[in-house]
Amino acid sequence: DAKTTQPPSMDCAEGRAANLPCNHSTISGNEYVYWYRQIHSQGPQYIIHGLKNNETNEMASLIITEDRKSSTLILPHATLRDTAVYYCIVRGNTGFQKLVFGTGTRLLVSP
């Protein structure tokens, strides 16, 4: 699976949009981009995933560049409860593909 690179930490003011970047320059054609987050002392929570089109759900939006070498997770109106470690993971969708976690981005949402 392709490797991802994320900034170690980011800050965001409550109510503002949080834009979390991820680089995955070695992504291959059949690999998806997945985003999870882990709030302290809990299991990871699925947020969103995509292949090449932008995606939106009730939690967030995922913007994938046309060359698919990078993506951005957008939390449109961050709240204090969005403080967590956010993981961007690239994974194929066939066979025994598994999620391999990197170090993620620690997002701190402040009042």
Next chain:
Amino acid sequence: GAVVSQHPSWVICKSGTSVKIECRSLDFQATTMFWYRQFPKQSLMLMATSNEGSKATYEQGVEKDKFLINHASLTLSTLTVTSAHPEDSSFYICSARGGRDSGAKNIQYFGAGTRLSVL
């Protein structure tokens, strides 16, 4: 999203004893289940992958005789830490993935984790 239940959430045991952790997919059939371990201030580390009715595939460096995994049904997997020692103290997290036609839609969902403390 789909629900994965993990039990117990917290366990303390004496050194040398064995501990069993259960992982259940509540609203979908999990074709594949995963077990992760996480030490403080570190990321999740994949320990093993299992498919229903098959032997688990362990990641490099993970002792299969130490961490016994049983994926007996499409909704249940267990991890048994045998002869636990203080260095096995960690946060263990299970994960389950269903097929594209399942409620999980080929997405990997996670349990809440089990904090193991070995005295």
